[in-house]
Amino acid sequence: MRFDILTLFPGFFDGPVRESIIGRAVANGIIEVKTWNIRDWAPGKHKTTDDAPYGGGPGMVMKVEPIALALEALSNATDAARPVVILPTPQGKPFTHAQAQQLASCERIIFICGRYEGFDERIRGLADAEYSIGDYVLTGGEIPALAMMDAVSRFVPGVLGEPESAHDESFTDGLLEYPHYTRPEDYKGMRVPEVLISGNHGRIALWRREQRIIRTLERRPELLAAAELTPEERRLVERLKGN
Numbered sequence: 001m002r003f004d005i006l007t008l009f010p011g012f013f014d015g016p017v018r019e020s021i022i023g024r025a026v027a028n029g030i031i032e033v034k035t036w037n038i039r040d041w042a043p044g045k046h047k048t049t050d051d052a053p054y055g056g057g058p059g060m061v062m063k064v065e066p067i068a069l070a071l072e073a074l075s076n077a078t079d080a081a082r083p084v085v086i087l088p089t090p091q092g093k094p095f096t097h098a099q100a101q102q103l104a105s106c107e108r109i110i111f112i113c114g115r116y117e118g119f120d121e122r123i124r125g126l127a128d129a130e131y132s133i134g135d136y137v138l139t140g141g142e143i144p145a146l147a148m149m150d151a152v153s154r155f156v157p158g159v160l161g162e163p164e165s166a167h168d169e170s171f172t173d174g175l176l177e178y179p180h181y182t183r184p185e186d187y188k189g190m191r192v193p194e195v196l197i198s199g200n201h202g203r204i205a206l207w208r209r210e211q212r213i214i215r216t217l218e219r220r221p222e223l224l225a226a227a228e229l230t231p232e233e234r235r236l237v238e239r240l241k242g243n
């Protein structure tokens with residue numbers, strides 16, 4: 001799978017693309033990440049990529065032409081499948097686990113990273129989808145592009161090793177993860193729950209499932225409506241709620 005990132009700050013991606021799981025996937029040729037400087041498609045001597053907003057107001061607005069030219073150049077550069085173009089923006093649809101999974105089947109994704117106060121509305125017309133990674137405003141689209149690329153890559157076969165992919169429970173069934181412990185058994189009086197050292201795998205599985213339900217109820221109760229629960233687990237939720 002290939003990611004192309006249009007940005008004014010290509011250096012932003014150097015570390016994240018080299019390190020850890022994504023770095024390993026890149027080194028193994030499972031994913032490819034290319035960054036492109038939008039400024040290289042800016043016309044004129046000054047290579048400006050932004051301009052004052054029509055109608056006045058503070059700040060500058062990213063221009064449409066350099067991005068349109070960059071997309072054209074990238075789309076023509078290979079005969080691979082038509083890329084999916086994503087625009088990270090706080091005004092986009094919330095980016096979820098489901099979207100990450102779905103996008104992992106694309107051969108190519110292009111991210112357009114906006115900066116400054118905003119971008120010319122016509123840039124939206126160049127994208128297939130607009131996504132937000134949360135209800136807060138970041139200084140640009142680079143961090144959201146990285147977050148989405150990371151989440152998508154986890155679903156690309158071969159990116160996660162076996163133990164890591166087996167571990168992918170949160171969100172697939174709508175529940176948060178159970179608590180994890182490793183040695184020591186007693187840390188400053190905080191003990192590992194007895195059940196985990198009991199050696200009883202049936203009890204451990206039950207405890208973990210229950211902990212996931214409790215944790216989801218406490219932290220993200222809105223997820224429970226769509227979670228995959230047995231009738232018995234639904235009754236447990238009602239009991240925990242005090243009903």
Ligand code: ADE
Pocket residue numbers: 088089090131132133134135136137138139140141144
């Ligand atoms: N650009 C700035 N803030 C953003 C956000 N929360 N999500 C996606 N893109 C953004």
